[in-house]
Every structure is written in structure tokens, then in C-alpha cells.
Amino acid sequence: MKVEAIVERTDNGYYSIACDAQIGNFCLGGYGNSVDEAKADMAAIVKEAQEEYVKEHGSLPKNLQEIKIEYKYDLQSFFNYFEWINISKFAKFAGINESKMRQYKIGAAYAGEKTKEKILVAIQKMSADLAAVSL
Template identity: 35%
Template sequence: MKVSIEKQSDGSYIAYNTTGDKVQLIGTGDSVKEVKEDFFNSLDEVLQSYNEIGDDIPEFLNEEIEFRFDITSLFEYYSMFNVSALARYLGINDSLMRQYRSGAAQISDKQLEKIEAGIHRLGSELAALRLV
């Protein structure tokens, strides 16, 4: 199941499933951690309801959850990322990356793909890393 996590204009966060047309799950909170916990709570409640009434559980509710973050939520949840250092690694202007993080600048699909590909590349490099 694909779940989007986004920062809202009031500063809170929302998580919602983007797959599965029978059930809409929502989680809210003041942090990404809280919103994920609330989302899982919503999922548990829906699963319990299906079990209680004896209805078949839609297949997508048993799928592994794939969280998708907007840029602001990404940097809030993975706070160990230094925004400027990551921007330099990705070949993006530091100031522009900070504007993306704060929501002051709109991010194009092309730039979003560049950031995602760079983060995946970094993850691969870290996964292959060995310490001596």
C-alpha cells in the first residue's frame, strides 16, 4: 500500500493511502512520527472492524506499506540529514534546497526525481560501506 505523508499549511502532518479504492485511511499528528503512529492505529481499527463483521479484508490492506514523503516531511523525519550537505551531494543549490524544505519554493517533478535518485544512490553507497 502506498501512503503519502505531507506537511499541511497549519504545520501539522497528514498521512493517507493513495492505493485501495474501498477504504481511505488517514493519520494526523504534529510530527511525522506521530502521523505514522496514527496511520497504523487507523489501519488496525479498520482491520478489527472487518474481522468483527466477518467481511473479507481488501487485499491492499495486507500489503507492505510504502511511505512517500514530501520534502518537508522527509527532512523532519530524517533529521540527521544536513540540508546543505545533502544539497551539495545532490548538486542542488543549498539555498534552493532550504526553500524546498520550508515550502517557500515549489519543486518541479524533474527536481524531485533528481533528489529521490540521489537519495537512493546515497543509500546504496551507505549499504555497501564497510568500516575498518
């Protein structure tokens, strides 16, 4: 089963993962102090839901045996999860003001659609550059 999950930083500084998918009576999601913690919580919920489904129905249908989660991030969550990205250098790479980029990262300002698109294009270019590396 393919699941689209939204990763966001909440107003209280925690990270949440939300999606419309469920297994049996379990709604899937996660919560934590970091994106890693929220993803681990989501994985635990998926496992628990699968186990409960088996207890109630005797077996797990094939479509519920392998859950593939596609994560979509807000900017704060993205830069929390990929904390190894130097925000100042990324801003230069993306052609965005460094100070503004730092504000986007911590949630002090919110990027408009054009800026989000510039950030996404930079992430995709960075990804392609990394994928082409040979050592």
C-alpha cells in the first residue's frame, strides 16, 4: 500500500506526520521532537496496526503487508530531517537571501509559492548532482 504522509513542524515545536490512510481502525501518523522521532513513531503505529489487524481478521492482506510511505515536508521539517545541509550555502545555491532562508528554516517567516519553487528546484538539482557522483 502506498501512503502519502505530510511532515510538518507544529506550533509547539514538535513534528507531526499526518495522512488519510488507515489499517483497520488505526489511523496512521506520527509525532516527535524531531522528524526522525516522528517517523519512528509512524513506523511503530504501522506495525501495531498490522498486528491488530491480524488479531482481528486472522491474516494481513497483501496490500497491507508492505506499506510504502512517501513523505512530503514543510520547509522546517525538511531542514530538520536533512540537518547536514548548510543553510547559508544552500541559500546561495538556490539564489535566495541567506537571512530569509534562515527565517524559513526556523519558521519565523514563510516562503511564498515562487520561493518554494526555487527551493524545490535547488533540492532537485542537488539530488541529481549527488546521484551522478562516482567515487
